[in-house]
Amino acid sequence: MSTTTADTRKTADSRRTADTRRTAKAPRRRGERSRLASVALHVSLIIASVIAVFPPLWLLITSFKPKTDAFDTSLVKDFTLGNYSHVINDTDFPSWLQNSLVVVGLSTVIGVFISATTGYAVSRFRFPGMRPLMWLLLLTQMFPVAVLIVPLYNLLAKLGLLNQPVGLVVTYLTVAVPFCAWMMKGYFDGIPVEIDEAGRVDGLNPFGTFWRLILPLAKPGLAVTAFYTFITGWAEVAYASAFMTGEENLTLSGGLQTFVNQYTSDWGSLTAAAVIIAAPAAVVFGLVQRHLVSGLTAGATKS
């Protein structure tokens, strides 16, 4: 027994020198697990996966059931797309979707642009006011909705921006931009400064360097930032519920609340609308999720 483990370790050692990158990726090469441990591992992972997947799956299943059977426990009975056609044709859902798209689209475009310039400035230049700015960006992430919401409500009311997409756009910018600027800073830090220098030598000013050289290189980072801004706006509840009133002005998160409240409970429409809202977000999420976390922890640890 002891000799075999020593042997495997020796081969392991030689393999490590041969290919260090692979060993770094698969840290545990301890002998084999016992059969029992393997089974236990799979069982617990399966249980966890079922718990994780079940609610969204149930939502999907329910959305295909007739309105009256929303609570039916059977899996597929009377498959129907009725909920979807009802939601799309007979409710304000299309206008909510449009409102959300306008608000979220605008805040994504503006948010990505200004957080990229800020991230670039903070990453490349040392200028007076830089440290306070970094602190400010970090601090604003802590602000509870509750401190800002009332004065912001009054401010928007005074400017006549309640029930206007613009009001929500600027609000969402403040929610998403600080974090995005941090992420972009981390991303720009990873791009060699020599590229900037080459640009400067060739006669570009800093804006030119940023716009023509660095931005194209930072496309993946920009994509992640865009996604983060998008999802923040797409899923925001508090500001949207407070600032937008009247059926046709609501965004998706506000509109969804109207299907099920103390007066009505139209679970069929709710589930169909929810699926339409969740599907695109989930797909995009799947594509960028890895970068999201690395950006997040990089931004945090490099402070």
Next chain:
Amino acid sequence: MAVDTSRPAAKAAGAMSARGRGRGGERNPGRIRRALGTHWYAWSMVAPVVIVIGVIIGYPLARGAYLSFTDANEANVERNIGVNHIPATYKFVGLDNYKAILTDSVFWDRLGWTVVWTVTCVALSFTLGLALANMLNRKIKGRAIYRTALVLPWAVPAFVSVFTWRLLFNERSGLFNKLLEGGGFDGISWLNDPTWAKVSVIAVNVWLGVPFMLVATLGGLQSIPAELYEAAEMDGAGPWQRFRNITLPGLRSVSSTVVLLSAIWTFNMFPVIFLLTRGGPGDATEILVTYAYRLSFVISPRDYASSAAWGVVILLLLALFAVGYRRALRKQGDSW
């Protein structure tokens, strides 16, 4: 232009010296003009963010702080009714709002529940996330599938998931109660019994929070060098010892960040509670943030001043927490 601080800051050393010199020349005449000349690139790049933050966070924050010292409510703030403009009639009342909050048992009840809620949610989701990350960080069949499945709750927008859970929790005909009744038990009023409502909101929030913890700690685990585990194994360390003495210290920088972030997020977690229970039954599941929201947007007349005061108190609590957390980390020799 030796002090051209707007050049790319290639090496920290160069940047430091440039900054030091910039500070030394503070008394020079025409300094502002020169600073403008060298830094205007950088300043114009950060200007949009500074302006947006200043207008949309700075002003409301200052105004909120001011409102918290007044008796403003829906009936006495400046407003327009039709063509008539009604000027504000609220007045300065000093610290009365704060006194009222701190002497009111409602605040302490809400604070207690908020702390329980935050600690439980963060502890549970971190533990579960770490455990699952450890399982996924092995050679195992179907790893990619498990990973995708486990991350799914994060991919669905939170408010959609919350409604899904309401569907499952529904008292009369939700799936959980049907299953319970099918098994011969009484149904549970998940969202209408004070205790069960608390359990339910925590469960939903943990469900939402685990994927983030899982992905973050998995990234941390993969950056721990395998040599450490092998050396420990050679020295006869058991699995638990390896976990305690290698894995946990190796995860420190990642876990300290995610725990801080997730504590702040959970403390301020508005959508889960607002959409799942509206803070009810009664105010059993109302955390500080939702209560402040209730004061200014749900009750009538809307009590802007108290709500603002609650907001300021919440902000102070969070700031205290963040400072204390950083100090604790530093004491243990962390650079963060």
